[in-house]
Amino acid sequence: QVQLVESGGGLVQPGGSLRLSCAASGFTFSRYAMSWYRQAPGKERELVARITSAGGSTNLADSVKGRFTISRDNAKNTVYLQMNALKPEDTAVYYCYFPLRGTWGQGTQVTVSS
Numbered sequence: 001q002v003q004l005v006e007s008g009g010g011l012v013q014p015g016g017s018l019r020l021s022c023a024a025s026g027f028t029f030s031r032y033a034m035s036w037y038r039q040a041p042g043k044e045r046e047l048v049a050r051i052t053s054a055g056g057s058t059n060l061a062d063s064v065k066g067r068f069t070i071s072r073d074n075a076k077n078t079v080y081l082q083m084n085a086l087k088p089e090d091t092a093v094y095y096c097y098f099p100l101r102g103t104w105g106q107g108t109q110v111t112v113s114s
Contacts, residue, residue, distance in 0.1 A: 002026040002103045004096045009108030012086055016112070020081040022096030022105055030054070030074035032100050036081045038092035038110075045095070049081060064090075086112045 008020040020036070035050040049070035051058045058070050069082040079096060091112050096105035 002098060002101050004098060004103060004105035006094065006096050006105045006108040009094060009110045011111045011113065013114050014087060014112055016086050017082070017084045018086065018110060020083070020094055020096075020108060020110075022079045022081075024077045024079070024096075024098065027098070027101070029077040032098065034072065034079045035097040035099060036070060036079070037095045037097055037104075038090075039095070039107075040089075040092040043092075048094070050099075051079065083110070086110075088112045 003025045005023045006020060008018060010018060012018055031053050033050060033052050036048045037045050038048050039045040047061060048064055049058060049060045049068060051070045051072055055072045060068055067085045072079040091110060093107040093109050095107045
């Protein structure tokens with residue numbers, strides 16, 4: 001079955017960086033677009049970034065443009081979210097999402113605080 005396993009979250013100071021990873025299995029990863037979402041306490045889940053199957057096109061939420069980058073390694077069945085210049089408002093649980101099947105990962109907590 002489809003599985004998505006996120007890793008790389010943690011506590012970081014404002015201005016710091018983290019790289020999230022999402023390891024996928026159970027489907028032909030290289031054929032499909034992937035996305036990252038996040039959900040902050042008391043807020044709705046929101047789209048952060050998405051990437052096409054070959055990685056040739058990406059889209060980022062306005063709130064993270066210029067700071068976050070989404071990428072993928074199809075040989076490793078993994079999608080990444082590089083987060084730089086982190087702000088306290090980036091604090092959230094970050095989820096990997098496979099749109100075709102509507103499958104979510106378990107999420108990884110990112111906390112930006114001094």
